[in-house]
Amino acid sequence: MESILISGNPASRRRVIGFERELDRLEQWLAGPHAIARIFSISGIGGIGKTTLLAEMAHRASRSSALALWLDGQGELATSGTFLSSLELALESEYGRRREPGTGLLPHVVGELSRQRTVLMVDNGERLDQLEGWLLTSFLPQLESSEVLLVVASRGGLSDRWHMNPAWGGGGRIETFPLGLFTRAQVMDYLRESGLVTKVQTEVVQKTDGHPLLLSLTVDLLRSRGGELRDRSNEIPAMLSADWLREAASPALHRALTALSLLPAGDPLLLNALLDKPVTPGEFHELASMSFVRATPQGLSLHHVVSRLLRDDYSRRHPQRFQSLRHRALRLLAERFRTVDRRTQMRIASHVLELYREFLPSAHAYVDFSSALRPGEPIPYRPEDLPFLHRFLADSLARADWQSELVRAEDCHAVLDEIALHSPEGFCIVRSDTGIPLGFCAGFRLHVQSVPLLERFAPSLLPMLGEESVHLRRVPAEAADTLCILLAAVDVNQSWYGPEELGAMLMQQWLIHMTSGWRAILFTSDPQLSMLLPILGFQAKDRHRQDGSTGGQLNWWELDFRHITFEEWVQRVIQQTASGGPATVAGQEPDAGIDAIETKQILHHLSEYDKLEQLPIVRQLRVSGAAVQACVRAILTEDNPPFPLTRLEQRILWESFLCKELNKNQLAEAFHMSRTTFYRHSQQAVSHLAHVLTQSLADGGKGTG
Structure with missing residues (x-):
């Protein structure tokens, strides 16, 4: 160690x-x-x-x-x-x-x-x-x-x-x-004597990824500033990146390392596809000899801490070039996904999510993607896991955390036992370094043998599936390709990981599993979960009224890797990370139309027809203020917001510019985000609305289409 x-x-x-x-x-x-x-x-x-x-x-x-x-x-x-x-x-x-x-x-x-x-x-x-x-x-x-x-x-x-x-x-x-990285327990042991307050310690734990020098430099920097986190903390990745880059003797190797940081592993063909000037065989050999580079059957792979810090440093120094290079890497990985074995596909999926992580919610009721956790190689369900899972489930039920509304609380433990007995492939489990379960989600594979279990424990599910439920009664177990998630819980009694961190790692590992050709369905009335799922690629299918006196709506969410290729899913990721919208991602010029600054002006004056009509962009488009207002309201009230606008972004814009009941700090708190994170999501929401608004007004302002 x-x-x-x-x-x-x-x-x-x-x-x-x-x-x-x-x-x-x-x-x-x-x-x-x-x-x-x-x-x-x-x-x-x-x-x-x-x-x-x-x-x-x-x-x-x-x-x-x-x-x-x-x-x-x-x-x-x-x-x-x-x-x-x-x-x-x-x-x-x-x-x-x-x-x-x-x-x-x-x-x-x-x-x-x-x-x-x-x-x-x-x-x-x-x-x-x-x-x-x-x-x-x-x-x-x-x-x-x-x-x-x-x-x-x-x-x-x-x-x-x-x-x-x-x-x-x-x-x-x-x-x-x-020598490897610090375990989470060792990092926390180190920080206990750092003199930093608990909240700052937690952030340091999440950001330093168990790297000893990064940890010690971060603690020293915070001590010198009284524990305050300021922009100069960005100096640390730059310092470490410079140290590692000193091993690269030439500018060509510097560029190759940056490209390699965007790949899970790169052979000469893949690496050169990212570079304007290809690396020579001699330079590739030099890369292989570096201490933080290892050879794998798929090519050269950077140590993941070095990879992350090189990306962080490059994205700060050259943000536009970095974004362009990242999009190229995502497209190349999506193309390669089709031609490699399943294990390599899982590595590619994991790396795509790592490149996407900075755009995912860093503070959410169920997940926190700001931590640099890595799921590692998945280990399937084992019978000795079951007592741990029952304990996690009992704690979740006692706290009234999220569980599927399809299953009664008193039946949840029986459902867990039935999944373990009849559908162990329906488990996704995150584990500690020693293999102990830390969290899980579980559901039934849908086929003829699981239908009686669904009728017993989730009787409202089959009617909501409509005609598909008739088909399921004929699907043999070996042909099942759909998984219905019913249970999820994490270990809240250990002190090494926060529940939201485990939720993020569980979601990441589960998404990687789904890319092998599964379809996942989930029914929930939880608004927090409904904000998170579309960010991860889920599609809203339908709404159903709950049984009972509450009369709430159950939202049917679906992620289908049977009919959507991995390339299409990655393209969604690219579009969500593109500041200029989907057209920019494809290497074209941004749409001629409304930009983010102009969209924010429209939002600020949305209730004032006369001021709207005086805005240069509105006059340029030759539309009335009333038409612009109606179009924006239609977009922000659409049940399924037009891509790339997400439900979360839709709600942020509605609460910020139409309701106007809360200030920025209160809004950040209401959305379970830090002020910085809320600002980032707001900026992205305005950018995505600009793209949708341009398209909608170009179609005659008839709605979102």
């Missing part, structure tokens, strides 16, 4: 978070009665904690009375002479071990290292390849019978030459320790 040092009492030594596996292995070697010579290879991307780990190892080695020597690969690995001279200086300055006159440098160093148990640490070991021949043939063979531990920290780890060496790799004397 990676680590970060945390300040406690300034007078005391700082304690270490993480590194349990690596430090336990060091302690075993130090405590053994006869420690054999070994090599530890520590690897990981920049800022992951390699230097911190070596510092802690040095401390523990010294505490156990072993020699602890440190070399910095940036200046002490150029030649064998530099290497030995640096060790001689360390032995003399730290331990008083001077070389006797007439003693050669190599015999002196080997002799001193052999006298007692020694831990030799090499930081920044990327340049060790310049010496590996000499080390493996001349230096290390003289230490094979000594109690020496060589610890090398580098971004890429030791080369194959080390692992193929008969004495060391072949002899099982090399242990590798690739």
Whole structure:
């Protein structure tokens, strides 16, 4: 595990978070009665904690009375002479071990290292390849019978030459320790001693993605500002991005890395399709050698933290170029989706959602997409999951959280058992790093065998499906392609993830699952859920009046990947992320018509015919103020708002410009958003309305069509 040092009492030594596996292995070697010579290879991307780990190892080695020597690969690995001279200086300055006159440098160093148990640490070991021949043939063979531990920290780890060496790799004397990211529990442990208030800690947890250096820099920056989050926090991704980009020696590689950050993995063909100037085979090989790039069967893949921070930095510096490049990447991924296997398709779907995430609601009653959570490889339902799911469901029912109105509360646990028994494919479960369930949604696959269960537990469903219910009674189980979601809940008793974060991860994983050719249907009267679903591609099908005294409306929502191709769904995503509307996305000029600024002017004067008619854009269009007002009202009251306007955006515009009962802060609170998030959604809503209004007025102002 990676680590970060945390300040406690300034007078005391700082304690270490993480590194349990690596430090336990060091302690075993130090405590053994006869420690054999070994090599530890520590690897990981920049800022992951390699230097911190070596510092802690040095401390523990010294505490156990072993020699602890440190070399910095940036200046002490150029030649064998530099290497030995640096060790001689360390032995003399730290331990008083001077070389006797007439003693050669190599015999002196080997002799001193052999006298007692020694831990030799090499930081920044990327340049060790310049010496590996000499080390493996001349230096290390003289230490094979000594109690020496060589610890090398580098971004890429030791080369194959080390692992193929008969004495060391072949002899099982090399242990590798690739460092990963902080777990959520470790991040929260770190932040508990940060001095930051709980609300700020929560935001730091969500934004730093478990990357140690990003976390520590963010905390230091917030401490220096009294915990206030300001725009200058954007400096951190830029700082880290610059550090990683230093590995790229040429502008061509810089551009290639930016393009690669928009792909789950890229072979030369896919990567060059994104670049104006193709990368050469030599440059592609250079990319593959970088510490934060790994080779996969689908091509080169960036470490996801590096990928995200490179995107963040590039989008801030060159927003228009970044948006254009992202749209090209989305189209290329949609095209490739058809030709790859299912596992690769799931990776593509996951990456598309990651590129779309910044446009999804960062604050919502059920989901929070602002966190950088990643669902990981899905694990199917297992029988041992069921007690967890029942507990989550019981907590949800006790709090009256969302559950399907089709199922009575007293039947929910029985429905969960029946889904587990008859339709386990209907589960989608998000899990912790150790595989423990953290949240789930579940439903029945619709076919002849599930119809009796639906009649028993959700009797109102089949009548609402109309003629389709007759067809379902003839569909064999193996031909089922529709899933009706009935239950969903997350673990609210653990402290590592917020319920809305888990909701977002659950929704993301479930959408990825649906892309394999499923149709999902959902009935709800919950307005919050009805605002969220169209943003994720759901289509409104119908409305049905609920049974009982409430008389509420059930909205039928559907996401159908049987008849909509992945390419079409991605095109919707592209259209929703395009500031200039769908025409801009396709690489054309924006529609000649009403822009966002002009639309906002119309909204501000919507109730004033005379002022509307004096607006330059209205006079240019040669329509009356009454016609413009009627058109806008029709668009904002349409049951199914015209694309790309969403229901959420429709409501925001209605409440902001027609009702005018709440100020901006109150509106943000009413929509469960921060002021910044509400502003972003409002801007996008006005932009989308501009596109719809242009089209509608071009059709003669007869409505939304």
